[in-house]
Amino acid sequence: MCSPFWWRSSGGSDYERYASFLNSLCDCGTIRSPVCGHHPKDEGFLFREERISLFQTYRDLFKLLHKGIVYSKSVSWLFKLAPLASLAASLIACAWLPFGGMTGLFSFTGGFLLIAYLFGAARFVTMLASLDTASAFEGMGANREALFAVFAEPALLLGFGAVIVAPGNSSLANAISVAQNTTFSDYGVVAALAAVSFFILALAENSRIPVDDPTTHLELTMIHEAMILDNSGPDLAFIEFASSLKLWFFYVLIADIILPLFHVGLVARICGTFLIVFVLAALTGIVESSMARLRLMKVPQFIGSAAAFAFIAILLKGIL
Amino acid sequence: MILFNVGFLIIALGWIPGLALKKASSINKAGMISTMAGCALVLISSIIGMSGVFVGQLYFFSWRMPFGQALFSMEPLSSFFLFIITLISGLAATYAPAYLRHYGDEPSRFKSHWFFYQILVASMMIVVVAQNAIFFMLAWELMSLSSFFLVEFRNEKAKVRQAGWMYLVFTHIGAAFLLAMFALLARNAGSFDFKAFRESAYSIPKPLSGLVFIFAVIGFGMKAGFFPAHIWLPEAHPSAPSHVSALMSAVMIKTAIYGILMTLAFLSPVSAWQGWLLLGIGLVSGVAGIGMAITRNDMKSLLAYSSVENIGIIAVGVGIGILGQASANGVLAFLGFGAAFFHVLNHSLFKSLLFFGSGAIQTAANTLNINEMGGLLKRMPFTGAAMLAGAAAICGFPPFNGFISEFLIYTSAFSARFETPMVRELYIVLVLGGLALIGALAAYAFTKLGGIGLLGEPRTKAAAQANEVVPAMYVPMIVLASLCLLIGIFPSTVIGFLEPMLSSLNLLPPAAVLDGMLNSLRGIQLSTSAFLAFILFLAIVRKFIARNKYIKVSETWGCGYDKPDAKMQYSSSSFAEPFVSLIAPLTRPKVVGELPALHFPKMKDFKVDVQDPVLDRVVVPAYGWTGKLFGKFSIIQHGNTHLYVLYIVLALLVALVWGLGL
Amino acid sequence: MMRALNARLRQGYRTNPFPAEDPVLSPRYAGLPQLDPGACNACGECEKACPTQAISAHTAPSELKLDLGRCIFCGECEKACDQGAISFSKTFRMGATEREGLVLGKNTEMRIKRLNDEMLRCFGHAMKIRVVSAGGCGACEADVNVLETIGFDLSRFGIGYAASPRHADALLVTGPVSGNMELALKKTWEAMPDPKLVIAVGACAISGGIYRGMPEVRDGADSTLPVNLYIPGCPPHPISILNGLLGLLNRLP
Amino acid sequence: MKLLETGNKISVADIPDRSYNDFRAELIDSCGGGKGARIVSLFALREGGNRLIAAVADDKAGTISVTSTLVDSTYPSLTPALPQVHLFERELFEADGLRPEGHPWLKSVRNPFATDFSRMGGDESHEVAVGPVHAGVIEPGHFRFQCYGENVEHLEISLGYQHRGxxxxxxxxxxxxxxxxxxxxxxxxxxxxxxxxxxxxxxxxxxxxxxxxxxxxxxxxxxxxxxxxxxxxxxxxxxxxxxxxxxxxxxxxxxxxxxxxxxxxxxxxxxxxxxxxxxxxxxxxxxxxxxxxxxxxxxxxxxxxxxxxxxxxxxxxxxxxxxxxxxxxxxxxxxxxxxxxxxxxxxxxxxxxxxxxxxxxxxxxxxxxxxxxxxxxxxxxxxxxxxxxxxxxxxxxxxxxxxxxxxxxxxxxxxxxxxxxxxxxxxxxxxxxxxxxxxxxxxxxxxxxxxxxxxxxxxxxxxxxxxxxxxxxxxxxxxxxxx
The missing domain is CATH 1.10.645.10 (Cytochrome-c3 Hydrogenase, chain B)
Known part of the structure; x- marks a missing residue:
């Protein structure tokens, strides 16, 4: 490795990269429907008996795009910026995300930092926008989001650190291709710990039980939902699409980390990614079905455990 | 060089015409014009200086003094700091007259203000170009004193006086350490000239070098506001006029960073522990500073604590740079120092922007308490927008500049190599986890500042009646905000700009590494541009699909309640509460105000007092203990002459024993 | 966790098969009233017995009319009528998009018209409902709420309840609209983005029901809002509400 | 205090008519003095002057008794001594205009448009106002929380939206x-x-x-x-x-x-x-x-x-x-x-x-x-x-x-x-x-x-x-x- 800095992935044609990006756009909703119903307010798949349409998320988005918008008298331009920033950040993240061995649209040393910080920027604008509505509920949502981010951000970066930096790789795509050629004992434990860490984050960042309750109708207990109580029409569509993409992002990310453990070819890796994403969705459902929500002030400990897993994964690299 | 001289003279003497003027506004104008003109000239010379053309050109005048020559030099490093000093000083001077109108029209007050302001700017310039320890210390002292008097601008308030004294005490404790440090260096070099210090750098014995470094960290750290010496900042900044806070927070404390960097050149080779020390101090300052910032309701106090955080980030950068040098890892050194320089620049931009903004709010809404603000973005569109940009930048969010310096620090984790096992992993955890924690806490603090202060509905009548300030005040903010954005989008250009300075400091990595670095920065450039493009695209999409649709304006959804109220939005204190509760063992929040204990409540005022773990739990009690302790010594004060003679004899005896080495 | 999964297996499949199959209702269920003008002798006993003035039969047998919008399905008229001119059937399919459609009599056609094509394209498979309880007794709310449980599983049709009116497409009103709730109801309506619908559920929301004429109430949702769908009952059976919603969305087989 | 007869009824004429002080002493003695009785109903009969009628249930004895008194438009409040009647007294004040002097919390009962909430002073706390239209499918009511961050210092419940008379x-x-x-x-x-x-x-x-x-x-x-x-x-x-x-x-x-x-x-x-x-x-x-x-x-x-x-x-x-x-x-x-x-x-x-x-x-x-x-x-x-x-x-x-x-x-x-x-x-x-x-x-x-x-x-x-x-x-x- 002549230089630790690296721009653009070495493998994969342009076509593949675009395909993986488009794939994210088309599939993120279909995974969200079975996990959380067509709306984050429905019960998990384990307790529903009639299947709902796989395309329900897209139907909802279609409807929202056709609806009008009601803006609050209190809001400024920032409120109108927030949905755009959320979706733009998620789009960039999915463009960067490698999929089943296909590299993302772009990749460079430290690209994961940009992605983490773009998510952070989207979160920041969303929190500000929710405070802009002058509503106590939205303030509550922003406040909780801000507090939990204090734990989630380090966990996210340490997770990436465990997978990318500690093993001496320059980017996620690079890390995946390197891991393809390592043995199970070298990579297995680290991958497992990082995957657990990211899974906890996925629950936290996508308002799942035990952090947030997607089925709640109650403003006082909401986190993410509380911040978007005042968004309507296309704005809401952008936000919902952005959160679908974010959920997809975390699932595929975990799949990307786990898959190199199985030394298989491209087609198998793509199928494997879908399989893992499906399993993760089922796992989310099972977690949601078997435990209650944490008391709000216990959530930091839960998210902190994600950081702890990543931390151990990094230290393990030094021991192994 | 001539530009520098002329500019310096204009600034240093610019207060003189003001003495003759009678009207406050013309005094202000005179001060503004002379400062701006001087700053403009020095700014140009500093830009030239950064390219390295002045290296080796020393400017001196014959000065028959025992401690050496009066030497000055504009090396690229000095030029870089000069650039920042003059840029911010000039913008602050532009901002000042309109802002100062807020303080009445007593001419003498403004005369003294401009006197100290220009002395402060001039002394800062001298600090970064002085090549002699004594001159450095003279300028340093001048800088401290003039800034002390600037903080005392509104000295009719007891709180202001107290803040000023605290600052004075701290800065002098620091100065004492610096004097000791220079004394040690001079003893080794045989001269007070920095040139001599540098030349004898390799001959310094290791223990002495370590001691000098410790003295430098303490001495400069007092000024920089490293934790736990940070406590003067949150006292002094809210008390000073806002453009002075901006100058002190965004620029003056950076001279301490310059000092540390300068000292490093006297100590080569550096050792790894020095790097770890600074890294540790930096992370602690970062977390503690921004953590405390969250708990503050006074906007400028919050910003002051955030300066502690940012100084911490810079210290992390310097620490990493030292680690790189100590382990002969050029890439690490480049990334560390590069990040430090970058952040010095970035912080000076967004911090002065935010201080200008808080000053603007202070004049418009007559408060600095975030609990009393709200809805200001709509009433002060330029100030508000610029401040929000500053807030995003200071949190390190792309597409603003703060991200770039943090990115450089983060990427250092890629190239860190250490001999001892586990150290590298520890380093990765510290850098990734620590910086992410600082970043997330910063987002918390600035969501509070922006979201509670600028957005939503006004919480007081004064906030509801606020109007946008005059262009002279908001244009500097817009300039700074645009710089933040431009640097964030075109970081590689700035790296190019810093390149000569880095190469003069022997910090440039091999070309391949630099290329890779620039590639990464171009990657950021491309993806942040794509991010902005997506936003634009989505905005157009929304515009297009909502074209024939019904866009309405209605009340915020308040559950259909008939009388919504501005009190029904989060207060600044409430927003901080979850975090305050989390760190309650450290900050011991005191709740004042009675909670309803009986069945039927009688409500009182509710107030929460969150303490600074150092100031309120160490320094203030320690002050009390010291007072008591020294009180005990009063028993030896009998007023009896015989007894005093006895003391003298005893002291002589002790000195004799010590002197003879018995 | 295993207990929960076990319980899940044992509790079995419980979702109501409606609309594919008609549900099994209690044999005592009182559904759509059947009028037989031929049997009526215009004695007016039913009118005297009706607590809500839903029925009028004092002029001529052919004028026997029953306003479903006011009917609370108490069955007093059935008991009062010696002629058997009124009987309550087991039909749960009740509801109309026009208020007049609820007045049963000669030539009335109670019909739920589907939404127009444009609305249907939007809402056909995705509709969020904001429920506002405007002064009733809470029973309609309970039966609206029950639709979201797995027993009826509203979400399989893409319909759900929204927490915020900003997210909602339809405003479902229950209760007679008490004077104290009128403003809140209007505010909720104003908070919703266009295009939007109003659904009045229960006798109270349609006409004021048992509270009709009391000074504290406004006698139904159409005093305040333009109603698109009326579902009668006191309270309507959940299946009737579901039937109404699906009819509106053209989702009935 | 008169015990209700079999069938839980009593002739109106048999209801004791006490002076206010006796009425008050009787209620405080039976309900507040550890005897364990409770006031289950307290209301005014406006016919022929304002007559307060209290129904008291003694759970231990399994009896219900009534007592009454005639009051002017104001009377000394029972609430300070007997908190359980606070809401009855507020109701009497709102519906019948009888003012209980010295009531510690005399606010409306069924008027949701009243704004007589106890608020915390200062600018550091905030209020959360929930309702009348709640996020879920619930009846309307207004909840006013006095909050410091996530902590509720005080909750006040303002109802009356469902008032139908x-x-x-x-x-x-x-x-x-x-x-x-x-x-x-x-x-x-x-x-x-x-x-x-x-x-x-x-x-x-x-x-x-x-x-x-x-x-x-x-x-x-x-x-x-x-x-x-x-x-x-x-x-x-x-x-x-x-x-x-x-x-x-x-x-x-x-x-x-x-x-x-x-x-x-x-x-x-x-x-x-x-x-x-x-x-x-x-x-x-x-x-x-x-x-x-x-x-x-x-x-x-x-x-x-x-x-x-x-x-x-x-x-x-x-x-x-x-x-x-x-x-x-x-x-x-x-x-x-x-x-x-x-x-x-x-x-x-x-x-x-x-x-x-x-x-x-x-x-x-x-x-x-x-x-x-x-x-x-x-x-x-x-x-x-x-x-x-x-x-x-x-x-x-x-x-x-x-x-x-x-x-x-x-x-x-x-x-x-x-x-x-x-x-x-x-x-x-x-x-x-x-x-x-x-x-x-x-x-x-x-x-x-x-x-x-x-x-x-x-x-x-x-x-x-x-x-x-x-x-x-x-x-x-x-x-x-x-x-």
Whole structure:
């Protein structure tokens, strides 16, 4: 490795990269429907008996795009910026995300930092926008989001650190291709710990039980939902699409980390990614079905455990 | 060089015409014009200086003094700091007259203000170009004193006086350490000239070098506001006029960073522990500073604590740079120092922007308490927008500049190599986890500042009646905000700009590494541009699909309640509460105000007092203990002459024993 | 966790098969009233017995009319009528998009018209409902709420309840609209983005029901809002509400 | 203080007429002095001056007594000495304009547009205003929280959105609307309120209710209790995000309601209880079928509810959340499961038994800790005991008619009081007839009237995110309060 800095992935044609990006756009909703119903307010798949349409998320988005918008008298331009920033950040993240061995649209040393910080920027604008509505509920949502981010951000970066930096790789795509050629004992434990860490984050960042309750109708207990109580029409569509993409992002990310453990070819890796994403969705459902929500002030400990897993994964690299 | 001289003279003497003027506004104008003109000239010379053309050109005048020559030099490093000093000083001077109108029209007050302001700017310039320890210390002292008097601008308030004294005490404790440090260096070099210090750098014995470094960290750290010496900042900044806070927070404390960097050149080779020390101090300052910032309701106090955080980030950068040098890892050194320089620049931009903004709010809404603000973005569109940009930048969010310096620090984790096992992993955890924690806490603090202060509905009548300030005040903010954005989008250009300075400091990595670095920065450039493009695209999409649709304006959804109220939005204190509760063992929040204990409540005022773990739990009690302790010594004060003679004899005896080495 | 999964297996499949199959209702269920003008002798006993003035039969047998919008399905008229001119059937399919459609009599056609094509394209498979309880007794709310449980599983049709009116497409009103709730109801309506619908559920929301004429109430949702769908009952059976919603969305087989 | 006679009625002329000081001393002595009596109703009769009439229940003795006094438009407040009357006094002030001097918290009761909230001063706290239109499908009410961050320093509940004027509409009755008004006083307590009304009517008209009707009424009342308790346990699970119990109980509640529908065709028990008896009978086969269905549903409900007690993450949310102390519960006069969860052994079914409960006792279910856990526990015990009662009663239904044929008019100038233990707690109906046998005053006291303030107390010092859980553990009625 002549230089630790690296721009653009070495493998994969342009076509593949675009395909993986488009794939994210088309599939993120279909995974969200079975996990959380067509709306984050429905019960998990384990307790529903009639299947709902796989395309329900897209139907909802279609409807929202056709609806009008009601803006609050209190809001400024920032409120109108927030949905755009959320979706733009998620789009960039999915463009960067490698999929089943296909590299993302772009990749460079430290690209994961940009992605983490773009998510952070989207979160920041969303929190500000929710405070802009002058509503106590939205303030509550922003406040909780801000507090939990204090734990989630380090966990996210340490997770990436465990997978990318500690093993001496320059980017996620690079890390995946390197891991393809390592043995199970070298990579297995680290991958497992990082995957657990990211899974906890996925629950936290996508308002799942035990952090947030997607089925709640109650403003006082909401986190993410509380911040978007005042968004309507296309704005809401952008936000919902952005959160679908974010959920997809975390699932595929975990799949990307786990898959190199199985030394298989491209087609198998793509199928494997879908399989893992499906399993993760089922796992989310099972977690949601078997435990209650944490008391709000216990959530930091839960998210902190994600950081702890990543931390151990990094230290393990030094021991192994 | 001539530009520098002329500019310096204009600034240093610019207060003189003001003495003759009678009207406050013309005094202000005179001060503004002379400062701006001087700053403009020095700014140009500093830009030239950064390219390295002045290296080796020393400017001196014959000065028959025992401690050496009066030497000055504009090396690229000095030029870089000069650039920042003059840029911010000039913008602050532009901002000042309109802002100062807020303080009445007593001419003498403004005369003294401009006197100290220009002395402060001039002394800062001298600090970064002085090549002699004594001159450095003279300028340093001048800088401290003039800034002390600037903080005392509104000295009719007891709180202001107290803040000023605290600052004075701290800065002098620091100065004492610096004097000791220079004394040690001079003893080794045989001269007070920095040139001599540098030349004898390799001959310094290791223990002495370590001691000098410790003295430098303490001495400069007092000024920089490293934790736990940070406590003067949150006292002094809210008390000073806002453009002075901006100058002190965004620029003056950076001279301490310059000092540390300068000292490093006297100590080569550096050792790894020095790097770890600074890294540790930096992370602690970062977390503690921004953590405390969250708990503050006074906007400028919050910003002051955030300066502690940012100084911490810079210290992390310097620490990493030292680690790189100590382990002969050029890439690490480049990334560390590069990040430090970058952040010095970035912080000076967004911090002065935010201080200008808080000053603007202070004049418009007559408060600095975030609990009393709200809805200001709509009433002060330029100030508000610029401040929000500053807030995003200071949190390190792309597409603003703060991200770039943090990115450089983060990427250092890629190239860190250490001999001892586990150290590298520890380093990765510290850098990734620590910086992410600082970043997330910063987002918390600035969501509070922006979201509670600028957005939503006004919480007081004064906030509801606020109007946008005059262009002279908001244009500097817009300039700074645009710089933040431009640097964030075109970081590689700035790296190019810093390149000569880095190469003069022997910090440039091999070309391949630099290329890779620039590639990464171009990657950021491309993806942040794509991010902005997506936003634009989505905005157009929304515009297009909502074209024939019904866009309405209605009340915020308040559950259909008939009388919504501005009190029904989060207060600044409430927003901080979850975090305050989390760190309650450290900050011991005191709740004042009675909670309803009986069945039927009688409500009182509710107030929460969150303490600074150092100031309120160490320094203030320690002050009390010291007072008591020294009180005990009063028993030896009998007023009896015989007894005093006895003391003298005893002291002589002790000195004799010590002197003879018995 | 295993207990929960076990319980899940044992509790079995419980979702109501409606609309594919008609549900099994209690044999005592009182559904759509059947009028037989031929049997009526215009004695007016039913009118005297009706607590809500839903029925009028004092002029001529052919004028026997029953306003479903006011009917609370108490069955007093059935008991009062010696002629058997009124009987309550087991039909749960009740509801109309026009208020007049609820007045049963000669030539009335109670019909739920589907939404127009444009609305249907939007809402056909995705509709969020904001429920506002405007002064009733809470029973309609309970039966609206029950639709979201797995027993009826509203979400399989893409319909759900929204927490915020900003997210909602339809405003479902229950209760007679008490004077104290009128403003809140209007505010909720104003908070919703266009295009939007109003659904009045229960006798109270349609006409004021048992509270009709009391000074504290406004006698139904159409005093305040333009109603698109009326579902009668006191309270309507959940299946009737579901039937109404699906009819509106053209989702009935 | 005059004990009510057999049939829980008394001639208006026999109601003692005390001086205000005697009246006050009497009430404080019996209700505040550790004798354990409670004021179950306090209202004014405006005919012939402002006459305050208080109905006092002594649970130990199983008696109800009344006393009265004439007051001017102002009178010294009882509340400082007897906090449990605070809301009655506020109601008198709002509805009848009688000002209690020295009332510590004289604010509106059913006027949601009043803004007389206690607010915290200073600019550091904030308010959260929830309602009237809540996020879920719930009745309207306004909750005002005084918050510092996530902490609730004080909660004030402002109701009245559901006010329909039922008590006023009852005056001049009974008529064809009366029983329906009672059935809809609180829609989820149709049986409870219609039963209380029927007893008032029967007492006034001197109707003897057949034993079979009493048995069916008790079955219906207990079914109502089971359906609501099971539904609420599911809702509690939902509020802590525990999906299994939430899903199962949500469905089971409907199934229990459907059993009621088997009885009378209506899921809420409308048209079942009528003065003189019940409107529907149950055949032997139907009784068997009902028992069978009930047993199978109970097994499912037990399984679903057991999950709550076996899931640590659920218990962590229930325990120590929303505590009301035993003393507070006594002071503010809590009733029903909320009171029993604070360790108060009180239940109208055993303390003031009527009808079927005179023959078959249901054990009183109490718990001690006063938190959400205790309230859930009480609910669980109660629905199980009710189920046993129903099964027993179904197995031995008395033979005979289901309704007493009587068209007797109401007695003139009488006062009648009845307590019925609805699923939320004690329902108190108190009626006074005029000389021509029409209702002159009809006072309905829903258990929610006593208990809303208990919820406010439970929330002090809690996290605001625990409010929905606390609220659901009380699950009080808005319309029953607002009337």
């Amino acid at each position: 039922i008590e006023n509409a009852m005056v001049g009755g009974p008529d064809k609307r009366t029983v329906h008004l009672m059935e809809t006083a609180a829609g989820d307590t149709s049986i409870g309120h219609s039963l209380a009304y029927a007893r008032i009517f029967e007492s006034m008209a001197g109707v003897m209710v057949p034993a079979r009707a009493e048995a069916l009424r008790a079955i219906a009342l207990e079914l109502e209790r089971i359906a609501n308790h099971v539904g609420d346990l599911g809702a509690l699970a939902g509020d802590v995000g525990y999906l299994p119990t939430k899903s199962f109980c949500g469905r089971l509640r409907g199934d229990f309601l459907n059993i009621t529908a088997e009885l009378c065709g209506n899921r809420f028990g409308r048209n079942l209880v009528r003065p003189g008896g019940v409107a529907f009978d149950v055949s032997g086969d139907e009784a068997l079928a009902l028992a069978g269905r009930l047993k199978s549903l109970l097994a499912q409900a037990d399984e679903a509810v057991e999950l709550l007690w076996n899931t640590p993450s659920v218990l962590a949310r229930f325990e120590h959340t929303g505590i009301v102390s035993r003393q507070d519960a006594i002071d503010v006069g809590l009733v029903g499961p909320a009171a029993r969860a604070c360790g108060l052994d009180m239940d109208s079914r055993s303390d003031h038994p009527t009808g079927m409960y005179r023959y078959t006792a249901i054990p009183v279910s109490t718990s001690l800790s006063g938190d959400v856990y205790a309230r859930a526990m009480v609910r669980m015990l109660e629905y199980r005991r009710s189920a046993r009662f129903i099964l027993d009663t179904l197995a031995s239904l008395p033979a005979g008619k289901t309704t007493a044929e009587s068209k007797a008019p109401l007695a003139s100038a009488m006062l009648a009081v009845f307590l019925v233990e609805g699923w939320r707690g004690e329902i108190c109906h108190c009626a006074i007839t005029s000389a021509d046998g029409k209702f002159l005053r009809y006072k309905v006291t829903d258990p929610s009237f006593h208990n809303w303030f208990g919820l406010a107390l439970a929330l002090r010092g809690q996290q605001i995110s625990d409010f929905p859980l606390c609220n659901k553990s009380f699950n009080l009625s808005y319309c029953g309060f607002d009337l």
